[in-house]
Amino acid sequence: MITSNGYVLDQSPARFAYLSPVPASERADRDALWRRLREDGYLYLSNHLDPGVVNNFREYYFTKLAETGLVRVGTEPSLGVGAPGEVNRASLRRILFDEIVPGAAYGGLTAHPDIKDWFAWLLGDEVHLHKRKIIRHVRPGETGIGTATQAHYDLVYLREGSEHVLSMWIPLGDTPIEMGGLAYLEGSHHWALAAERNGTRKHPAASITADLPGLADTHDARWLLSDFHAGDVMVHSAFAVHAATDNVDPENRIRLSTDIRYQRAGEPIDWRWQEHWSDRDGL
Structure with missing residues (x-):
């Protein structure tokens, strides 16, 4: 059973399917990637990053936060096994927002050549990485409600800049479906773009809904999921509706991921996204 914010996803063939990775024959073909991105709204790039780079950051993250009570004592930090009980939230916020988010390890990961240079190649231009990285x-x-990311498309948060911004979601470690990875609503970028163009987008815009099954029924569409591996990345347009599912991992592993945004440096940039991320930044 797959859930999101407590809602049970319909896993019938009409409402559920697996994401399609970009085939090897297209990985170095920029025109093919753009055709796929326009058609599907996303690019599933399996093994795009060195798994060692990803897992090293996972180990760093949980080692830094070990003192907060987040991970189980005596386990390998890279496993991210959750500890029972409450965490020290004050300590967690201090380490996360004062040390990890602005730190060199996170900066090195999100601007890694396999990411930054790839975006420069895809976009055919100099690129800008938004400083607000989550x-x-x-x-x-x-x-x-609120535990898993609700269904939304990114443009609703990035209205002060270019609508051509591209997001990359990186699972930081192996993330099978039961750990609560990202899900995409098939074909949603087409109707989201149309709603933006003709002014029929419903409010509030910050979040479409936590009811993923209901949204799929409304649009007669399937939620697309995958068992992700360390090194996989997802790239999606600002109009692709996506959400996260609940973490029900039987091994009690914590799901860790990051989402970052790149665009052409010469296009309008949303000024609100040019400071380090904080859970109190109002975005």
Whole structure:
């Protein structure tokens, strides 16, 4: 059973399918990638990053936060096994927002040549990485509205800049479906773009809904998911509707991921995204 914010996803063939990775024959073909991005709204690039780079950051992250009570004592930090009980939230916020987010390790990961140079190649131009980069961890068993990222498309948060901004979601470690990875609503970028163009987008715009099954029924569409591996990345347009599922991992592993945004440096840049991410920045 797959859930998101407590809602049970319909796994019938009409409402559920697996994401399609970009085939090897297209990985170095920029025109083919753009055709796929326009058609699907996303690019699933399997093994795009060195798994060692990703897993090293996962180990760094959980080692830094070990003192908060987030991970189980005596386990390897890279496993990210959740500890029982409450975490020290004050300590967690201090380490996350004062040390990890602005730190060299995170900066090195998000501007890694396999990411930055790839975007420059895809976009055919100098690129800009938005300084506001988000790291999310979800402990197993966390449920209820607001636990998992609700269905939305990124443009609703980035209206002060170019609509051509591209997001990259990076699972930081192996992330099978039961750990609560990202899900995309098939074909959603077409109707989201149309709604933006003709002014029929519904409010509030910051979040479409936590009811993923209901949204799929409304648009007669499938939610697309995958078992992600360290090194996989997802790239999607600002109009692709996506959400996260709940972490129900039987091994009690914490789901860790980051989402970052690149665009052409010469296009309008949303000034609100040019400071380090904080959960109190109002975005």
